Amino acid sequence: MTKADYESDVLIVGGGLAGLPLALALAQGGLTVTVIDAQDPAKTHDAGFDGRVSAIAFASCRMFERLGVTKHLAGQMQPINDIIVSDGRVREGASPLFLHFDHTEIGNEPLGHLIENRHTRIALGKAIAEQPLVTLIAPNAVKSVAYDAAHATATLADGTMVRAKLCFAADGRPSPTREAAGIRTIGWDYGQTGIVTTVEHERPHEGVAQEYFLPNGPFAILPMVGNRASLVWTEKTAAAKAILALNDEDFADEMRARFGDYLGECRPVGPRWSYPLNLQLAREYIRPRLALIADAAHGVHPIAGQGLNLGLRDVAAAAEVVVDAARLGLDIGSLTVLERYQRWRRFDNVALSLMMDGLNRLFSNDLGPVRLARDLGLGLVNQIGPMRRLFMRHAGGVVGDLPRLLKGEAV
Structure with missing residues (x-):
């Protein structure tokens, strides 16, 4: 057997918003971890790399606190106190x-926190630097991963070899690692594009997030630190291209026509980003010595802001399964061990993905009878306290069989 340049218990392909938390969780459980990422961290930390913010549910926030990430996010976490859906x-x-x-209605914790993705990446990078059991190799791309009876061995673009007992694919929706393993996906395109930009406004938002459903797709106004909000503006793809091509003044007019004046004068600031929207679900999450997490396993519509939280639930479950197996002296890369992870996460991910798909289809149209039915539905749920509180707990990630990290406990 060729000698590897790096040997560890676990190899993670992808050092993003799911790969790095997984590395921290596994390391806190006593495992050695090597993370490979094709991107240069200096680039991913730059303000121009990614304009998105993510709503981190309160269960995910507990995990960040336990993993030592929250202390590096001081001043960057905007509490979500209320959500209004209209x-x-x-x-x-x-x-x-x-x-x-x-x-x-459900406790003293906010419903979650809005954090700019780049600040989350910076905080994760600082936490990784404090963890001696994690080795981060970046920028360097994985050329191939070979699997045998005892190991997964990655060959990197520069010829470096990394060997581990188990490989996690955390390399996003395209996931070359998943594709090379022959794991197929199902899904469809929505014919929609998400436009993302930041808005400055006159009045304080008081931590209120708005999910405003329009005929072409949802228009989300997400509170950020200060008198700022992030827009996640969904349009049919042809309309989105036309809107993105507008000059600054006309773009601002289109934005204000949807934003309204409840926060006073407002104006878009900074760059505009756009992202095609689709649904993608992996048919399987595991193979011998390989497991998929986050976007490599499931890519969903952003309608309810649950995409990253689903990935973080994968992280918490995967870490618990692997650490428990290691403590029992089991082979952490065996299908017997990995089946527990797949059973734990696949149903939840598919169910929530299809629910978000259904909501998008229900609200992204302008049919009179459907509009009336959904408006009455919103008003009815608003009057039924137990149902409303159940939805909040679901959004917060505290319903079902929770991994220890999502309870704020050690893995």
Whole structure:
């Protein structure tokens, strides 16, 4: 057997918003971890790399605290105190029937926190640097991964070889690692594009997030630190291209027609980003010595802001399964061990993915009878306290069989 340049218990392909938390969790459980990422961390930490923010549910926030990430996010976490869900049309305003989630109904914790993705990456990088059991190799791409009876061995673009007992694919929706392993996916394109930009506004947002459903797709207004909000503006792809091509003044006018004036004067600032929207689900999550997590396993519509949280739930479950197996002296890369992870996460991911798909289809149209039914539905749920609180707990990630990390406990 050729000698590897790096030997560890676990190899993670992809050092992003799921790969790095997984490395921290496994290391806290006493395992050695090598993370390979094709991107230069200096680039991914730059403000121009990714304009998105992520809603980190309160269960995921507990995990970040336990993993030593939160201390590096001081001043960058905007609490989500309320969420208002409404339906409407451009320039006509919102329906009088709406759904209001108030965090005080289910406890003292906010419903979650809004954090710019780049600040989360910076904080994860600092936490990784403090963890001696994790080796991060970046930038360097994985050329291939070979699997045998006892190991997964990655060959990198520069010829470096990394050997481990188990490989996790955390390399995003395209996931070359998943594709090379022959794991197929199912899914479809929505014919929609998400436009992302930041808005400065006159009045304080008080930590209120808005999910405003328009005929072409949802228009989310997500509170950021200071008098700023992140827009996740969904349009049919042809319309999105036309909007993105507008000059600054016309783009601002289109934005204000949807944003309204409830926060006073507002204006878009900084770059505009766009992302095609689709659904993608892996048919399997595991093979001998290989497991998929986060976007490599499931890519969902951003309608409910649950994409990253689903990935972080994968992280918490995968870490618990692998660490428990290691403590029992089991082979952490065996299918017997990995089957527990797949059973734990696949149903939840598929169910929530299809729920978000259904919501997008229900609200992204302008049919009169459907509009009436969904408005009445929003108003009805708003009046039923137990149902409303159940939805909040689901969004917070505290329903079901929770891994220890999501309870704020050690892995």
